[in-house]
Amino acid sequence: MAKTKTVYRCQECGRVELKWLGQCPTCQTWDSFAQELEEPRAKPGLPAPSPSKPVSLAEVSGMDGDRRTTGSVELDRVLGGGVRGGMVVLVGGDPGIGKSTLMLQCLGHLASVDPPVLYLSGEESARQLKLRASRLKIGGKGAEGILLHTETTLERILPWVDQIRPKAVVVDSIQTFQTERVNSAPGSLVQVRESTARFSRLAKERNIPLFLVGHVTKSGALAGPKMVEHMVDTVLYFEGRESQGYRILRAVKNRFGSTNEIGVFEMTGLGLREVENPSALFLSERPLDQPGSVVVPCLEGTRPILVEIQALVTPTPFSQPKRTSLGVDSGRVSLLAAVLEKKLGLSLSGQDIYLNVAGGVRVVEPGADLGVALALASSLLDRVVDSKTVLLGEVGLAGEVRNVPRPELRLAEAAKLGFERAIVPQRAARGGAKAAKGLELMGVEYLKEAIRKGLGKG
Numbered sequence: 001m002a003k004t005k006t007v008y009r010c011q012e013c014g015r016v017e018l019k020w021l022g023q024c025p026t027c028q029t030w031d032s033f034a035q036e037l038e039e040p041r042a043k044p045g046l047p048a049p050s051p052s053k054p055v056s057l058a059e060v061s062g063m064d065g066d067r068r069t070t071g072s073v074e075l076d077r078v079l080g081g082g083v084r085g086g087m088v089v090l091v092g093g094d095p096g097i098g099k100s101t102l103m104l105q106c107l108g109h110l111a112s113v114d115p116p117v118l119y120l121s122g123e124e125s126a127r128q129l130k131l132r133a134s135r136l137k138i139g140g141k142g143a144e145g146i147l148l149h150t151e152t153t154l155e156r157i158l159p160w161v162d163q164i165r166p167k168a169v170v171v172d173s174i175q176t177f178q179t180e181r182v183n184s185a186p187g188s189l190v191q192v193r194e195s196t197a198r199f200s201r202l203a204k205e206r207n208i209p210l211f212l213v214g215h216v217t218k219s220g221a222l223a224g225p226k227m228v229e230h231m232v233d234t235v236l237y238f239e240g241r242e243s244q245g246y247r248i249l250r251a252v253k254n255r256f257g258s259t260n261e262i263g264v265f266e267m268t269g270l271g272l273r274e275v276e277n278p279s280a281l282f283l284s285e286r287p288l289d290q291p292g293s294v295v296v297p298c299l300e301g302t303r304p305i306l307v308e309i310q311a312l313v314t315p316t317p318f319s320q321p322k323r324t325s326l327g328v329d330s331g332r333v334s335l336l337a338a339v340l341e342k343k344l345g346l347s348l349s350g351q352d353i354y355l356n357v358a359g360g361v362r363v364v365e366p367g368a369d370l371g372v373a374l375a376l377a378s379s380l381l382d383r384v385v386d387s388k389t390v391l392l393g394e395v396g397l398a399g400e401v402r403n404v405p406r407p408e409l410r411l412a413e414a415a416k417l418g419f420e421r422a423i424v425p426q427r428a429a430r431g432g433a434k435a436a437k438g439l440e441l442m443g444v445e446y447l448k449e450a451i452r453k454g455l456g457k458g
């Protein structure tokens, strides 16, 4: 039998060394080497063929057949239409955001349809989970079908999985589990990676959906190596500001559907509730007719969502003006401020700029440029953008307003929510008039025109 020996592997790039190093020579990461058992080397010569043989594409059965709903329209959408056998989903988010609640609600539904399901908890006791389940009103068939296990060593869990044959598994959280194969503490890079690999294999072999819960570090990345994200099919992030009741679930990777889909939930006394109309929620506290406040129809995946962008521009008391932006990329804001300064002669260099997307939403698309630019101009000039107007368009460095993807979808959402006018790129105005019933479209070619139309005379 071949002898196993230990090696040191960089947890970021995978470089293998026989001795521990402080810094990886390949990827320059510090303190990334961890001890591992090296797999015994295969005997020289041609290895035996694997027991499963290659199959033709035509022989593989269709995939959409075994989609199952999780009982939540929002979660289904983010997953790309529900769960399927063999799917490995990583659910990341800050502690306390509601990951365990979401998982328990999802399992409650899956268990009521197709029991049993298995909840592996390394963080909470069975009693705590029971308490939560009763708050969530998970009872009857749902409660009978959920099996809880608070063991955290993989080798001791797997025999139970064989016996129970669960139809879905939740691992909460992956940072608390360990395998005896590697010799380091739970939560370390090696353990997280190795446990993820073992759990994923389990999901694929048994053709069951598997959810891995993961904590997020201060810097916003999932704790554990980036590698874990590559090892799973779908990565979901659960976000939201603590002070606000609602939460946004976002897909950042999805082998089975589109990314950038979002699901919106509200945390209530009875667990997470789906928000059917997020636009109305995000706009519900909007101050009407205030300078600096504008509404932008954004697109999150396939779904149009209206958000309020607020700007506050005030003369700076500092030698270096402050630029603070929440929810919009700060580079984008600086760019738009520069365009306003150069192309419209608006003096922003002596001003502090604060920008905020109300409700803790993150806007990542350039389609919100026109909104950001008008919010800045509106606050600086103390002139109001009419509260029944939405703004849409990307702004280029020459001050031109460019078209954005799917304008008709966004404008339809604005019309549905009672908006009456939209300032849009010229091309969208020509093409989108039909879709936007009851919405007056004002096409603009340059930012200057948009400001004239949006801010009027003051």
Ligand code: TYD
Residues within 6 Å of the ligand: 093, 094, 095, 096, 097, 098, 099, 100, 101, 102, 132, 135, 136, 267, 268, 269, 270, 271, 272
């Ligand atoms: P939890 O799911 O434990 O978060 P995570 O697993 O991401 O750490 O949820 C945490 C918060 O949610 C907790 O502060 C309590 C709150 N909560 C409610 O407001 N209502 C509820 O019905 C439940 C179960 C939790």
Ligand code: MG
Residues within 6 Å of the ligand: 096, 099, 100, 101, 123, 172
């Ligand atoms: Mg939890």
